Amino acid sequence: MNAANSPVLEIRNASRVHGQGERAVQALADANLRINAGEFVAIMGPSGSGKSTLLHLAGGLDIPTCGQVLVEGTDLASLSIARRAVIRRQSVGYVFQDFNLLPALTAAENVAFPLELDGWQRKKARQAALASLEETGVAMLADRRPEDMSGGQAQRVAIARALVGPRRLLLADEPTGALDSATGTAILRLLREKADNGAAVLMVTHEARYAAWTDRTLFLRDGRIIDQSGPSDASELLAQGTA
């Protein structure tokens, strides 16, 4: 694990424009963001503000029109499509609102799948998958298929898959969107633990109560990061009776 202050994700002056000429739409403008190992960052903003664009750039699903996106020091835009896909598999994990688990596979097979795609031997991939499921508190689901899991269980498996093997960057797009409040809180507790254990986590959310679990919350509007908020250094705030 790297030192806590090493950037896992760095976005430098990144902009993304869709279309050209009069039809050009600026989805993201001059965004700067740095997430270190062990950091948990939330993105909030209205629909169409650029949240998904930022997440797609961070994960190499899209490349900026200008600027840079570096994952563990590698500029994704400088890579071929094939090489970028490899970096995505090896360095970036995704968690989605609807889990995106493969229905025909068990939890362990789902988690092992990206490793096998990357050429890992099946036995070694399964061992890594079981370790990741164990760390995520759902080892008992290893041989269960998604249809036999609750929403919270499926999302835990998805998080295990996102951080299996060497991956340290977790991108979460509304990970609590399909869950009830108590299960959503449990998922945030898990994401917080993953960050505390060294992962870098970037999460899009509409819910302030979930954003409050992070170290920083960025506000996006019209493609620009307009503000950020995080916990104050003095949590004695409560003891002072001002909360």
Place this chain on the structure above:
Amino acid sequence: MSVKHALLALLSWKPSTMYQLRKAFDASTGETWPLNIGQVSTTLQRLERDGLVEQELAEAGEPEPWKLTAGGRAEVDAWWQSPVPRETPGRDELVIKLALAVTVPGVDVAALVQRQRSATLQVLHDITKARRGVEQADIAVRLVLDNHIFTTEAELRWLDDVEETLVRAQATATAGTTAPVQADRQGPTPAKTAKARSRR
């Protein structure tokens, strides 16, 4: 907040000294409304004057515990039985500030809302951090902090709603049917989207 009834409730549990009462109050409320010993002392004197508490005979050198009288027990029983009245909305500075902001020309209301959102979210970050450190078994502190989380979150949702109202007003003004309002935001608000999702 009724210090009077809080002290009566604690004394209905067991006789206590002034310092024990303050400690028990702080422990059960997660120290979110710290009481100073002067408040406890003054309140106990009033309760004694009203015949609701009395001091037990003290052993030599020991602080004197307070206990409920029959009247005090009746008072605390009545308190448990009755709902807490909802206070008339006070002169909340934020509400008044925003009402004025949309009235006085030249105020950047969207920026004002965003600054407030950022500050309120910081408070929510702090409360959530404090809440994470509370032991599972410490139910009293958990529910007090949860109350802070809900009220802070409610303010954030209200700010989202204010923004949406401004955007609608702006759209209407642009169409030339009403007076202009300063706002520049687009799209549905986070809170509305979340609410819509939770209803599904």
